[in-house]
Amino acid sequence: MSVQPEITQRDLRNRSREIMDAIQGGQSFTVTRDGHPIGQLVPLRRRRRFVSRHEFAAMSRTAPDISLDMFRVDQDATTDHYLDDPYAR
Template sequence: MGAQPKITQRDLRLRSKEIMDAVERGGSFTVTRGGQEIGALVPLPRRRRYVSRADFAAMSRGAQVRDVGVIRADQAVTYDEELGHRDG
């Protein structure tokens, strides 16, 4: 990941709409005043509510293949532990 572009306080004041539109699209900037870095403009993290089928498939390609029987056994143990059931 490269360095963020630097903008002066004056640039921010004069080009605020353009700069804020870029931040909204995911861009980040380092703000300077008198040649000194004073802050950063970065987009807020947004929680995705929907993952497309293509994105899910892409994320799943590297997932480890699990045995369904092992998963069910883990679930059974967790379920029993949460209910206070223990062997022995």
């Protein structure tokens, strides 16, 4: 585990563009005030939209088995069996 570089509050104010570019590139920082850590700047994780076939197959191998009968029982228990006409007055 790598140690996050420390930056002062003044550095954050004066070098904000440079620091934000580094964060966008994956760098994290600990912000200090008067020599004491007060916060962390960390990049947000971006959600992937695409999962490759290979990754999906690998994840599927470790997924728990699904009982279709129990799935149907769960659906029946949570479903409203009496469908009303939404337009009936």
